[in-house]
Amino acid sequence: MSGASHSDRPPVIDYEGSDYQASFWEHGGRDYEDQAEAVALRRLLPVSGKLLLELGAGAGRNTPRYAGFERVVLLDYSRTQLRLARQALGAHERYLYVAADIYRLPFVDGLFDAATMIRTLHHMIDPQRALTETRRVLQSQACFILEFANKQNLKAILRYLLRRQSWSPFDLQAVEFAALNFDFHPQAVRGWLKAGGFSVQRQLTVSHFRIGLLKRWLPLRFLVGLDALAQWSGDWWQLTPSVFVKAQTVGDSPMAVKGAFFCCPECRHSPLTEGTNSLDCPGCGRRWGVQEGIYDFKAPLD
Numbered sequence: 001m002s003g004a005s006h007s008d009r010p011p012v013i014d015y016e017g018s019d020y021q022a023s024f025w026e027h028g029g030r031d032y033e034d035q036a037e038a039v040a041l042r043r044l045l046p047v048s049g050k051l052l053l054e055l056g057a058g059a060g061r062n063t064p065r066y067a068g069f070e071r072v073v074l075l076d077y078s079r080t081q082l083r084l085a086r087q088a089l090g091a092h093e094r095y096l097y098v099a100a101d102i103y104r105l106p107f108v109d110g111l112f113d114a115a116t117m118i119r120t121l122h123h124m125i126d127p128q129r130a131l132t133e134t135r136r137v138l139q140s141q142a143c144f145i146l147e148f149a150n151k152q153n154l155k156a157i158l159r160y161l162l163r164r165q166s167w168s169p170f171d172l173q174a175v176e177f178a179a180l181n182f183d184f185h186p187q188a189v190r191g192w193l194k195a196g197g198f199s200v201q202r203q204l205t206v207s208h209f210r211i212g213l214l215k216r217w218l219p220l221r222f223l224v225g226l227d228a229l230a231q232w233s234g235d236w237w238q239l240t241p242s243v244f245v246k247a248q249t250v251g252d253s254p255m256a257v258k259g260a261f262f263c264c265p266e267c268r269h270s271p272l273t274e275g276t277n278s279l280d281c282p283g284c285g286r287r288w289g290v291q292e293g294i295y296d297f298k299a300p301l302d
């Protein structure tokens with residue numbers, strides 16, 4: 001995975017061709033993390049809703065967990081991941097697959113009543129811009145569930161105190177531990193959310209026991225149960241590698257007019273007109289491909 005940069009846009013990590021879902025989740029020994037995240041999502045998600053935007057959906061690992069929503073839009077920059085998601089979830093009309101950049105969402109303002117961004121903010125070199133863009137496409141009082149990688153975790157604190165690590169887990173500066181992979185300070189994330197137009201409602205700390213020995217020795221259900229108990233401490237302190245935040249949009253949003261959905265990510269014109277295997281922008285003339293059930297706003301056709 002390498003970064004693909006554009007002059008006027010933040011660089012985006014490239015998951016094209018990546019076997020992330022298989023190597024990290026299916027064969028990576030991460031059942032504990034997966035199930036601890038499922039508990040957090042169950043606790044934070046509204047029971048029901050109309051249209052949920054899953055930002056950085058990957059291969060759709062979490063998508064079945066949004067069963068209370070009538071429709072789910074899976075958005076990811078990687079066509080490979082979306083194809084895998086479509087193979088796993090099917091061409092059901094409940095799901096819409098969209099290849100696009102979180103920094104430039106191809107949707108009209110105020111469209112969604114909920115959004116999630118799980119294990120994706122840590123790829124954002126400009127998290128404030130990503131969160132502000134997310135707010136734009138959400139309705140008033142919409143629910144947003146955000147997971148981020150926490151630099152102020154217990155392991156980092158111990159390593160810092162033992163002088164095994166040069167960077168401080170306590171300051172607000174992001175840590176780029178690999179190219180386009182960042183750990184953030186919880187206070188910094190809360191600040192970006194507030195500035196982006198969200199209020200934080202609840203925080204859950206997740207994966208307290210992400211330690212190889214514990215994962216090998218203790219039964220999975222027991223470890224997940226312990227984590228489920230410990231998650232509630234997240235409103236008081238955040239010392240885990242992963243933190244889930246439930247936020248709500250603040251202030252009024254223009255309600256998307258009936259039938260309006262996509263807009264051009266380049267010029268923001270809406271509506272787009274339907275071409276043959278494309279959505280065409282009458283505003284700037286760009287044509288966006290629709291192939292194998294995936295709306296592709298990564299780059300225009302031609």
Ligand SMILES: C[S@@+](CC[C@H](N)C(=O)[O-])C[C@H]1O[C@@H](n2cnc3c(N)ncnc32)[C@H](O)[C@@H]1O
Nearest residue numbers: 015056057058061076077078101102118119123
């Ligand atoms: C670590 S994976 C997580 C996938 C999924 N949320 C999960 O938890 O299984 C991160 C995903 O974010 C996507 N991504 C990263 N930056 C993005 C951006 N700027 N716009 C859209 N997707 C992005 C990647 O393509 C990748 O599929």
